[in-house]
Amino acid sequence: MKSFVMNIPKKAYDYINQIKKKLTALNYITTNIEQKNYNYEFTVSINKKKVKVLVYFGKKGLRTILQGDTKSKEYSQIRKVIFEQMELDLSTDNDIEIIEPDEYIGTDESGKGDFFGPLVVAAVFVNNETRNKLKQLGVRDSKDLSEEQISYMSKNIIKIVGENYNIVTIAPAKYNELYSEFKNLNKLLNWAHSKAIENILKKNECKKVITDKFSNQKLNIHLDKNYSSIEFLQITKAEKYIGVAAASILARNKLNEWFKEQSKKGINLVKGSSKKVEECVADLIKKIGKENLKSYAKLHFKTLKNID
Numbered sequence: 001m002k003s004f005v006m007n008i009p010k011k012a013y014d015y016i017n018q019i020k021k022k023l024t025a026l027n028y029i030t031t032n033i034e035q036k037n038y039n040y041e042f043t044v045s046i047n048k049k050k051v052k053v054l055v056y057f058g059k060k061g062l063r064t065i066l067q068g069d070t071k072s073k074e075y076s077q078i079r080k081v082i083f084e085q086m087e088l089d090l091s092t093d094n095d096i097e098i099i100e101p102d103e104y105i106g107t108d109e110s111g112k113g114d115f116f117g118p119l120v121v122a123a124v125f126v127n128n129e130t131r132n133k134l135k136q137l138g139v140r141d142s143k144d145l146s147e148e149q150i151s152y153m154s155k156n157i158i159k160i161v162g163e164n165y166n167i168v169t170i171a172p173a174k175y176n177e178l179y180s181e182f183k184n185l186n187k188l189l190n191w192a193h194s195k196a197i198e199n200i201l202k203k204n205e206c207k208k209v210i211t212d213k214f215s216n217q218k219l220n221i222h223l224d225k226n227y228s229s230i231e232f233l234q235i236t237k238a239e240k241y242i243g244v245a246a247a248s249i250l251a252r253n254k255l256n257e258w259f260k261e262q263s264k265k266g267i268n269l270v271k272g273s274s275k276k277v278e279e280c281v282a283d284l285i286k287k288i289g290k291e292n293l294k295s296y297a298k299l300h301f302k303t304l305k306n307i308d
Contacts, residue, residue: 012057015064016040019053019082026081038138038149049074053082058144067135070099103127104208105200106243107193110142110251112185112214115277115303116269116296117258118171119188122250123196124157125164125204126243133160134242141239142252154253157246165247166199167254168192173295185300186215193219201227212238212248262296269296273303 013033020030020042029045039056051068066082068075107123126134137156145153158165170178170192182188197209197219211219213234238244262269267287270280281303285293293299 008057008061012055012062013040015062016042016053016055019055019064023078023081028078028081036138037152038145044078046074046078051075051078053078054138056138056140056144058140058146058149063140063144065135100131100241100243101208101210103206104210104241104243105197105204105206106238106241106245106247107196107209107211108142108239108244108248108251109189109192109212109214110248110255112189113273114255114271115273115281115298115301116172116271117255118169119175119192119298120170120251120254121168121189121192121196122247122254123166123193123200124161124243124246124250125200125206126161126246130161130164131242134246139242139245139249141245142248143239145249145252147256150249150253150256153249157249161246164200164204165250166196167250168196168199169254169258171295172297176294176299179298179300186217189214190217190219198227201230207231209233210235210238210241210244212236212244267296273301277303 013035016033020033023030023044031043033040033042038058039054041052041054044051044053049069049072051066051074054065054067056063056065064082066075066079068078103126105123105125107121109119109121111117111119134157137153137160139153139157142150170188175188178188178191179185182191193211200206207229208231209219210233213236215234219232219234235241239248259269259271267284268280269284270277281293281297284296288296293304297304
């Protein structure tokens with residue numbers, strides 16, 4: 001697995017080089033390929049219009065993005081040429097640039113599938129200016145990034161959006177208290193997303209919210225009636241939207257930081273809810289006692305029942 005991850009940058013370069021060669025053969029003017037932190041890129045010129053081609057590499061493979069005037073015929077022409085190239089089997093997860101609202105709030109969560117640790121929900125307000133900067137940074141779904149990449153991007157996302165973000169971190173002890181009240185994870189998630197959204201709406205007038213879908217329940221049930229005019233979109237795999245992807249990175253980074261803090265205290269915990277987690281639970285109980293487990297874990301998980 002390690003060698004596969006190490007080969008991904010090379011695959012990305014080989015792939016973007018094939019794209020460049022195809023465009024050059026068709027007499028398009030292209031710049032040299034440049035290497036950035038997490039992608040390779042070059043620019044194509046046609047009729048004084050420019051389209052940037054970016055191939056990102058992460059743990060899940062490659063992702064190709066085009067940047068330019070999406071409404072121009074030159075953009076459409078370049079896109080057609082490039083995405084015909086994607087018929088090559090390179091095990092990529094390619095995607096084209098989607099049209100996003102001029103401004104919106106994107107939200108996502110992290111930690112809901114982890115027995116240990118908090119539940120974290122992040123919300124990010126983006127407009128045309130900050131969205132373009134986030135694209136240039138290479139923001140994408142946190143699941144495609146390593147911990148080091150998430151840490152790096154998280155700091156830079158905050159630099160770009162300034163105060164236009166909010167993170168709600170529900171520590172395990174508080175999580176267990178709230179779960180006893182809501183008795184349902186989706187209801188708890190709805191409350192947490194609503195809280196993060198409302199914290200941003202207090203500072204920004206915004207009429208659209210995009211959230212990675214986690215239930216069929218309306219998202220605005222916990223919001224004040226003053227926000228009834230806002231359009232809420234709950235979309236499957238919404239991380240394709242830059243604002244949601246940025247939120248996923250901020251949320252995941254906060255979760256990672258929590259695990260690192262516990263490690264500094266001599267408590268090394270395992271993410272997820274696997275068999276290894278069960279072994280970790282048994283060791284932790286011996287160390288701190290079962291009565292103190294609520295400060296580290298989500299007690300409604302089946303993981304704990306398997307220990308008993």
